[in-house]
Amino acid sequence: MPTSTTSSNMTDHNPVVRVFGQREVVFDAEGFFNDFTDWTEEICVALAVESGLAQLTERHRQVIRFFREFYAINGRAPLNSQLRKGTDMSLLELEALFPGGIRNGARRLAGLPNPKTCS
Numbered sequence: 001m002p003t004s005t006t007s008s009n010m011t012d013h014n015p016v017v018r019v020f021g022q023r024e025v026v027f028d029a030e031g032f033f034n035d036f037t038d039w040t041e042e043i044c045v046a047l048a049v050e051s052g053l054a055q056l057t058e059r060h061r062q063v064i065r066f067f068r069e070f071y072a073i074n075g076r077a078p079l080n081s082q083l084r085k086g087t088d089m090s091l092l093e094l095e096a097l098f099p100g101g102i103r104n105g106a107r108r109l110a111g112l113p114n115p116k117t118c119s
Helices: 041-051 058-074 080-087 091-097 101-109
Strands: 003-006 016-020 023-027
Touching (some): 016 041, 041 101, 058 091, 058 101
Antiparallel strands (some): 003 016
């Protein structure tokens, strides 16, 4: 089970350092990764379970892969129209697929930064 501590020497508001196995990962106060490259499949699965997803299905993984690939290429999250086209799912389907919907579910599990901090 991951452990958490709050770090006061970071520039983000109330960052949280969590330990997954031997790896320390910094999250913002809303649970978003501070660093896109800290994401691993194992951490994603642990976060999914914490959010109420007992298992990540292939549909979940398809959405997470799309978010990660799009962000890696473009340096930003996809627009809703790009998300619909890239996953071949409606926004309603995507919202229902993840506890927390697209923003707090899919985007967070994919390791993307908090949209509030993106420029």
